[in-house]
Amino acid sequence: MNPLQILQKHFGYSSFRLEQEAIVHAVLAQRDTLVLMPTGGGKSLCYQVPALCFPGLTVVISPLIALMKNQVDALRLNGVHAAFLNSTQSPPEQSAVVDAVRAGTLKLLYLAPESTFLKELPRYNVSLLAIDEAHCISHWGHDFRPDYLNLAQLRTLLPKVPVIALTATADRQTRKDIVDKLSLRDPAMFVSSFNRANIRYTVEPKRQSSERLVEFLRSRRDDSGVIYCMSRSSTEEVAAFLTREGFDALPYHAGLDRTLRSKHQDLFLRDEVKIIVATIAFGMGIDKSNVRFVVHMDLPKSVEGYYQETGRAGRDGLDSEALLFFSYGDVIKIKRLAQVPGNEAQTEIAFRKLEQMAEYGDLRSCRRRFLLQYFDETAPQHCGNCDICLAEHELVDATILSQKVLSAVTRLKGRFGAGYVIDFLRGSQAARIQEFHKKLPTYGIGADVSKDDWHDVIRELIDQGYLAKAEGQYPLLQLTDRSDDVLRRTSTVLLRKSLARPVELESAAVEEATPAYDTSLFQQLKDLRRQLAAADNVPAYIVLSDATLQ
Ligand code: ADP
Ligand code: MG
Numbered sequence: 363m364n365p366l367q368i369l370q371k372h373f374g375y376s377s378f379r380l381e382q383e384a385i386v387h388a389v390l391a392q393r394d395t396l397v398l399m400p401t402g403g404g405k406s407l408c409y410q411v412p413a414l415c416f417p418g419l420t421v422v423i424s425p426l427i428a429l430m431k432n433q434v435d436a437l438r439l440n441g442v443h444a445a446f447l448n449s450t451q452s453p454p455e456q457s458a459v460v461d462a463v464r465a466g467t468l469k470l471l472y473l474a475p476e477s478t479f480l481k482e483l484p485r486y487n488v489s490l491l492a493i494d495e496a497h498c499i500s501h502w503g504h505d506f507r508p509d510y511l512n513l514a515q516l517r518t519l520l521p522k523v524p525v526i527a528l529t530a531t532a533d534r535q536t537r538k539d540i541v542d543k544l545s546l547r548d549p550a551m552f553v554s555s556f557n558r559a560n561i562r563y564t565v566e567p568k569r570q571s572s573e574r575l576v577e578f579l580r581s582r583r584d585d586s587g588v589i590y591c592m593s594r595s596s597t598e599e600v601a602a603f604l605t606r607e608g609f610d611a612l613p614y615h616a617g618l619d620r621t622l623r624s625k626h627q628d629l630f631l632r633d634e635v636k637i638i639v640a641t642i643a644f645g646m647g648i649d650k651s652n653v654r655f656v657v658h659m660d661l662p663k664s665v666e667g668y669y670q671e672t673g674r675a676g677r678d679g680l681d682s683e684a685l686l687f688f689s690y691g692d693v694i695k696i697k698r699l700a701q702v703p704g705n706e707a708q709t710e711i712a713f714r715k716l717e718q719m720a721e722y723g724d725l726r727s728c729r730r731r732f733l734l735q736y737f738d739e740t741a742p743q744h745c746g747n748c749d750i751c752l753a754e755h756e757l758v759d760a761t762i763l764s765q766k767v768l769s770a771v772t773r774l775k776g777r778f779g780a781g782y783v784i785d786f787l788r789g790s791q792a793a794r795i796q797e798f799h800k801k802l803p804t805y806g807i808g809a810d811v812s813k814d815d816w817h818d819v820i821r822e823l824i825d826q827g828y829l830a831k832a833e834g835q836y837p838l839l840q841l842t843d844r845s846d847d848v849l850r851r852t853s854t855v856l857l858r859k860s861l862a863r864p865v866e867l868e869s870a871a872v873e874e875a876t877p878a879y880d881t882s883l884f885q886q887l888k889d890l891r892r893q894l895a896a897a898d899n900v901p902a903y904i905v906l907s908d909a910t911l912q
Contacts, residue, residue, distance in 0.1 A: 365390070368414050369407065372440050379404050381552045385526075386411050388550040389490065392524040396496075396540060398737075399554040401673050402649070405528040406433065409492035412526075413470050414442065416489035419463060422472045424494045425507060430472045437470060446472035447479055475509040480516065488523050491516055493544065496527035497666075500539035502711060504531065504666040510543075517545040530673075531666040534738050556669070556737045560676045561684050563729040563748040565722075568689035571659060575600075576607050578657070578685060579637070585654035586630070589639045590671055592660035592696070600659060601639040611637035614644045645671060651678040657685045661692035663700060664715035665722060665736045688723030725750065726825050760857035763811065763819045764828065764848050768841065770804045771829065772849075776840035783839055784808075784816040822857050823848075 365386045369375050378386070381397075382404055388395045389412040399405050413420035424430045430446045437444040445459045445468055460479075462468040463486055473479055475498075497503035499510035516525070527540050527549075541549060566574055575589075591597045594615040604611035612626040612635050629635040631650050638644060642662075656675045662668040668686070676682030693716060700716055702708040718736070725732055730745035744751045770787050771778075778786070785792055786799060789806025799805060808816065820839065823829035828848050832838040847853035 363415075365411050365415060368411050372414060372442055373407065373410075374440070375407075378407075380554050382407055382411075385550075385552050388552075389524065389526050390415055394524055394546040394549040395526040395552065396537065396546060396549045397526065397528040397552045398537070399528070399530060399552070400556050400558070401530045401670060402677055403530070403554055405494070405530070408528065409490060409526050410437065410442070410470065412490055413492075418466070418487035418489035419468055420470050420490040420492060421483060421488055422470060422492045422494060423475050423513060424472055425475065425498055425510075427474060430474070434470075434472055442470065443468050444470035444472070447477065448474050475507065475512050480512065480519065483516075484519050488520055491520065491523050491525045493525065493527045495529060496540045496544070497529040497531050497536050499543045500536045501708065502533075502535045502539055503529075504664045504715065514543050514545070531670060533666070533736060553737075553739070555734075556739055557730065557734055557741070558673060558676065559745075559747065560679055561672060561682050561747075562752075563672070563733070564683060564685045565688050565725070565729070565749060566685065568659075568687040568692065571687040572603065574687070575604075575657065575659070578655075579604070579607075579609055582655060584636075586633060586636045586650075587638075587653055587655035587657065588644065588671075588674060589637060589657045589659060590642060590644075590662070591639060592641070594641055596659065597639045597641055601637075604637060604639070609637055610635050611639055614638050614640035616641065616643040642667065642671065645674055648674065649677070650674070652680070653677065653682065654680075655683045655685065657687070659687055661686070661688060661696055661716070661723065662719055663696060663712070665718050665733065666715075668719060668722070669733055669736075686723060688720075690720070690724075693717070693720045726821060758857050760819055760822065760855045761848065761851065761853075763808070763816075763857075764823055764855040765851070766804065766808050767816070767819055767823060768829065768845050768849050770807075771839050771841055771845075773802045773804050774799070776832070776838055778839065779837050780817065780820050780839055783820070784813055787811070787816060788813070819855075819857060822855065826855065828853070828855065 363371065365383070366378070369378065380399065380403055385395060385397055385408045389409065395408075397405060397408055399408075409420060409422065422433075424433070427446075427448050427450060430448070434444045434446050443462075445462060447456060447459045451459070459468075459471070463471060466487060493499075493513060495505070496510075498505055498507040499513060500506060516523075525544055525546060527544055527546065529536075529540070537551075540546070589600060589611075591600055594617045597613040597615050601611045601613040612629060614623060614626050614630075616623075618626070626635070626638065627644070627648070630638040631648070633652075653675045656672045658668070658671070662671065672684035675684055696716055697713060700709070700712040702712060722729065722732055728741070728743060728745050728751050729748040730751075731741040731743065734741040746752070766787060767783065770783050774783060774786060782794070785795055786802075786805055787808035788811070789800075789809045811819075820829065824831060826844075827842055828844050830840050830842045832840050844853070848855055
């Protein structure tokens with residue numbers, strides 16, 4: 363039988379999906395293969411179909427014993443001779459499986475990565491090794507499992523057997539790790555698109571997240587969805603809060619009593635409860651197609667994690683939404699939790715991942731593009747289905763505001779950061795504003811504009827290359843080659859209004875640099891001014907413009 367016939371006969375599907383067919387062919391040609399396909403894409407068939415074509419045994423490594431059992435049960439229902447071998451089985455059960463392997467009747471054998479049976483494999487006729495959830499072998503992956511390192515020996519144990527590694531989450535670094543650690547030989551790579559076009563990505567500031575959550579849920583009365591929280595206690599608090607507000611919501615986390623936990627899960631899966639408020643313990647292996655929204659109350663630890671969790675929305679292809687409540691406070695809080703004591707390298711990776719997630723939260727360009735680029739996928743500039751792209755049509759002309767910023771930066775000689783420039787524009791009386799700056803012509807010309815709005819303008823100018831942040835210790839604002847275009851009005855600056863404004867541009871931690879003017883000259887000028895003021899027939903003061911201070 364050819365692969366298509368096997369697909370139809372044993373699995374009851376009429377055709378291959380996405381790249382399944384090409385993958386199956388590569389495996390049948392006995393090439394090492396790396397498959398990257400989003401969750402729900404159909405990775406299992408990529409080794410299950412070849413398993414039925416090959417003469418010998420296909421060994422599948424899978425991380426979760428519970429999922430292993432489900433897969434084997436499903437295969438058996440389809441008349442496929444499959445089994446798993448693990449420590450939950452009684453000795454007689456285990457030896458029955460080993461007997462089947464020895465007899466050569468078994469087609470698929472599922473093993474956990476820590477299995478001692480790996481070492482026995484060279485004795486048998488193994489045709490294919492399938493490593494599911496292969497990202498677990500990488501420190502860089504978001505779900506590193508030390509047991510997976512055990513799999514590195516497979517290449518030596520079974521040098522001739524082709525390997526197929528499968529994962530839904532692998533950036534470039536993780537992929538490289540998988541190839542290295544499993545010693546894949548010139549692997550055929552299959553990367554399916556990670557774009558989930560029916561999911562709308564939105565970010566809102568965390569400041570009023572409970573009020574906003576209630577509004578959000580009111581607008582989605584009949585929809586079912588998952589709300590993720592960082593801690594077990596907050597899942598319970600949020601669920602209780604939503605219940606008080608009249609919603610149907612139940613908590614779910616690993617600390618709940620086993621029966622209660624599966625009861626909550628079942629009620630949700632059966633649509634008897636619309637909302638589940640969960641930690642990330644919820645979701646692995648859950649296949650509910652009509653999840654309309656996934657909300658994150660707290661910042662996820664990594665972009666992969668976020669992508670996975672939001673990927674649980676809209677499996678049925680209908681419009682769905684992924685909403686994240688973001689604040690920089692979370693970054694700091696989660697950084698503390700993400701530290702891996704005694705392991706600097708791991709801590710650094712965790713921080714880097716968290717910062718990438720923060721970058722997503724603070725994004726000013728298409729969020730889908732960011733996610734896809736994270737998985738090394740090219741994407742158009744605008745997706746038309748994220749908050750940023752949707753806000754795009756509401757553009758306001760911010761050229762005059764931009765000119766004010768650029769003039770202020772010119773006056774301040776590029777020696778100050780955004781906070782100072784904004785205070786200067788708004789005519790702040792703050793002590794840190796230097797007296798002579800208060801005399802400059804642009805001081806206070808933007809008192810009517812809020813700090814947040816000024817931050818938006820500045821951010822936009824930086825995004826569009828009209829303004830730069832200096833490299834180095836202090837993010838000083840400086841002019842660029844293009845600033846003149848705005849100052850002379852040959853360019854118009856459009857600002858996306860009504861953008862969710864997630865954070866303040868700069869945290870309080872950002873210090874201002876000391877200006878580098880010549881203090882002795884400044885003192886002389888002050889003295890001169892005093893003398894002039896004392897004289898009779900001359901003006902009472904002179905303006906200390908920045909030119910004076912050259
Ligand atoms: P993954 O491991 O990539 O998350 P699975 O292998 O568990 O995905 O498959 C997800 C779902 O898609 C399963 O219900 C599976 O039966 C279904 N599926 C996979 N391939 C096909 C296909 N060619 N045609 C129809 N359904 C498929
Ligand atoms: Mg899978």
